[in-house]
Amino acid sequence: MATQIVTGVAGFIGSHLAETLLKQGEQVIGVDMVNDYYDTTLKRKNLSFLEKYANFNFIEAEIQSLDWSSLLQDVEVVFHQAAQAGVRASWGEGFRHYTERNINATQVILEAAKDAKSLKRLVFASTSSIYGNAETMPTPETICPQPVSPYGITKLAAERLCWLYLQNFSVPVTALRYFTVYGPRQRPDMAFHKFFKAAIAGDAIGIYGDGQQTRDFTFISDAIAANLAAATVPGAIGEIFNIGGGSRVVLTEVLDRLETVVGYPIKREHLEKATGDARHTSADVSKARQILGYNPQVSLVEGLTQEWQWIRQLYL
Numbered sequence: 001m002a003t004q005i006v007t008g009v010a011g012f013i014g015s016h017l018a019e020t021l022l023k024q025g026e027q028v029i030g031v032d033m034v035n036d037y038y039d040t041t042l043k044r045k046n047l048s049f050l051e052k053y054a055n056f057n058f059i060e061a062e063i064q065s066l067d068w069s070s071l072l073q074d075v076e077v078v079f080h081q082a083a084q085a086g087v088r089a090s091w092g093e094g095f096r097h098y099t100e101r102n103i104n105a106t107q108v109i110l111e112a113a114k115d116a117k118s119l120k121r122l123v124f125a126s127t128s129s130i131y132g133n134a135e136t137m138p139t140p141e142t143i144c145p146q147p148v149s150p151y152g153i154t155k156l157a158a159e160r161l162c163w164l165y166l167q168n169f170s171v172p173v174t175a176l177r178y179f180t181v182y183g184p185r186q187r188p189d190m191a192f193h194k195f196f197k198a199a200i201a202g203d204a205i206g207i208y209g210d211g212q213q214t215r216d217f218t219f220i221s222d223a224i225a226a227n228l229a230a231a232t233v234p235g236a237i238g239e240i241f242n243i244g245g246g247s248r249v250v251l252t253e254v255l256d257r258l259e260t261v262v263g264y265p266i267k268r269e270h271l272e273k274a275t276g277d278a279r280h281t282s283a284d285v286s287k288a289r290q291i292l293g294y295n296p297q298v299s300l301v302e303g304l305t306q307e308w309q310w311i312r313q314l315y316l
Contacts, residue, residue: 003027003075004231007063007109008082010034012185013125013178013223015046017079020224022053029071032082033062037089038188046185063105068112077231078122080109083155086189087129087276090151102154107161114169121172121237122162123230128179128216128242128281130156138216138248138284141177141240149276159240166238174236176226179244179283183220183303184310192304195255196311199262204269211252211270214280216244219298219306229292236291244283245303246296254300261304 004021008014009030021028030050034043050056059066063082072078084090084101106124113119129152130145147153165171186193198205226243230236249257259266288294298306 010043014081072116106158138282179216204267209273218245219303241288242283248282
């Protein structure tokens, strides 16, 4: 049985990905340092779902402290989901966490991957943040990246490292640029989680700027389907794919839909525009459709309803 590694396994996307692989009967090694970027009890909860499976092996460690050459010996696929996430926290003092955990950690894995005989694919989790304020909407993968946050800079650097290792050592990499993934287990610093939590508490939802910014929202199960395809489709090696939900929505409209889901009005409070936030994001997913067979299945209202059910269990 082939072994697969999921880094960032205690996180939002990593835990869903590992759970899907485990249900399919795959051997999964999960790696996560379980840092305190957000409440670790949420990460432990994510892990508790995975630890029920006999085919799951968890390594709690920092990526750079592990012997990746040994770890990769019988591994066919690495899903590198681990990252220091968040645009707003990437300024100032916190920046070194982003260089260490997004650039250096990726380089350590790639360095070991070049000698890993059994490795068939390394799927790198990238981000729409590398586009910044893209000139074209929807944005294709061919557009020149212009990150507007330090976070976006570090993810772009890691992505570029992947291509260096592909070109020089034939490491079989592919990269997925996620556009605002949401759903059950979403990180508490992400918008929908914060919005729903505020709705439960009766607090006002903070809206950065005028509320007219747009986002392409991707439901978690669609992001997982993209990962599974990226790990197996022969034509994916050496390619970058936008992974979006297929619908670009204005923030104020999202809040209207949230009200429909929760069933009561939500208070709103306008805040200063956040530094490093892109004004608009919109994924051109035609390449992913063509090569990966990617086809987003979950509508925004359906996805929000699922996240709301999870949030209620968490906080009520």
